[in-house]
Each structure stands twice: as C-alpha cells, then as structure tokens.
Amino acid sequence: xxxxxxxxxxxxxxxxxxxxxxxxxxxxxxxxxxxxxxxxxxxxxxxxxxxxxxxxxxxxxxxxxxxxxxxxxxxxxxxxxxxxxxxxxxxxxxxxxxxxxxxxxxxxxxxxxxxxxxxxxxxxxxxxxxxxxxxxxxxxxxxxxxxxxxxxxxxxxxxxxxxxxxxxxxxxx
Numbered sequence: 001x002x003x004x005x006x007x008x009x010x011x012x013x014x015x016x017x018x019x020x021x022x023x024x025x026x027x028x029x030x031x032x033x034x035x036x037x038x039x040x041x042x043x044x045x046x047x048x049x050x051x052x053x054x055x056x057x058x059x060x061x062x063x064x065x066x067x068x069x070x071x072x073x074x075x076x077x078x079x080x081x082x083x084x085x086x087x088x089x090x091x092x093x094x095x096x097x098x099x100x101x102x103x104x105x106x107x108x109x110x111x112x113x114x115x116x117x118x119x120x121x122x123x124x125x126x127x128x129x130x131x132x133x134x135x136x137x138x139x140x141x142x143x144x145x146x147x148x149x150x151x152x153x154x155x156x157x158x159x160x161x162x163x164x165x166x167x168x169x170x171x172x173x
Contacts, residue, residue, distance in 0.1 A: 064100040066090055074113035074120075079136060083120065085110030091122060093134075093141070103132060103141040114169035119144075121169055129169075 066086035074083040083103075085091045091103035091110055105122060112123040120132040120141060129147040 063094055064092060066092065072110055072113040074115045076115040078115075078117070081115075083113050083115055085113050085122065089124070091120075093120075093139075098139075101139050101141075104143070105130070111167050112169045114171065116171055123167070123169055 063082060063084060066084065066088070067090070068086045068088040070084050070086050072083075072085040075081070076083065079095060081093050081095045083091060083093050085105075087109045089105050089107045089110060091105045091113070092100040093103060094100045103120065106124050106126060106128070109125040110122050111125060114121040115134075118134045118136070120134055122130045122132070124130065127148075130143060131145040131147075132141040133144050134141060
C-alpha cells in the first residue's frame, strides 16, 4: 500500500475522492500467487458412519431408563455391573444378564459414583458422601457410613461452612 495524502481540516474530501485515492495509491504485485492458486487443504474424511466388522461395537445390553436425568455412571470391574445415578436420587445396578436393582439412597440428586471391591461410594447434592457394602449373592446394598458424621458437624459448627456438593470421587492407592 502506498501513502495517502493527508488533507487539512479546512479542505473536506468527498467519499468518492477518498475511494479514488485508495485505488490509485495501491500497488498491486501480479507476480505473487493469489489465494485461488494456492494448493487446497487436504480433504476432510467422511462423516458418515461406516459399517464396522469389529465385534466390540455391538450392543450387549440395554440399561433400564431412569425417570429423570442421569448424573453419574460407574462400572464395576469385579462383576461387570453398571451403576447409574439420577437427579432424583435413584441409583440402579444392572448387569448384562440380570434386571436392574434399585439401591436405597437419599432423595437428593446423586452427583458422583465410585465402585471398588465390594463398596459403592456415592456423592450427593446434600453435600454427603455415602458408602454402601455390596452383597453380590443377595444383590443387597447396605449403608455402612455417611460423611460427614454427626461428630464432624459438631466440630465444624464454629468454622466456615462450605455448602458445595461433591462432584467427583477417586481412589488413591
């Protein structure tokens, strides 16, 4: 681009004068390649579903649906059970060979699930973490502990309160 002449405030230019100055002052170099002559980007792979011969992408089971939104999922490596928790507080345990078992839980939303060994750990909207013992033979779930305990609440009565709910659980070994 060339330089444009600067007019004083006394002399007013029309928009046509300004456009004419831009066109005449611009220098075009025709030896440089234009955008049209540049090589194109590599083509994008197709977004349509290609049938697969892999046996791993076939359905093995369909989960029984919840009445409300599912907030958390966990898979037990021990017995291939899938645990799902919903916004209405319902927790279901399902295996590919058996029907869903409803785990007795609180009436508030379940935010996170964790399964290890024979324990099911749940985090709820009411800021409580509950630990259930899994009895596989009878398919029963017994509540073992609730955190924070009554002693924890008494100890923190004078401290700042954090009313946030737990949104994730993990095991550290």
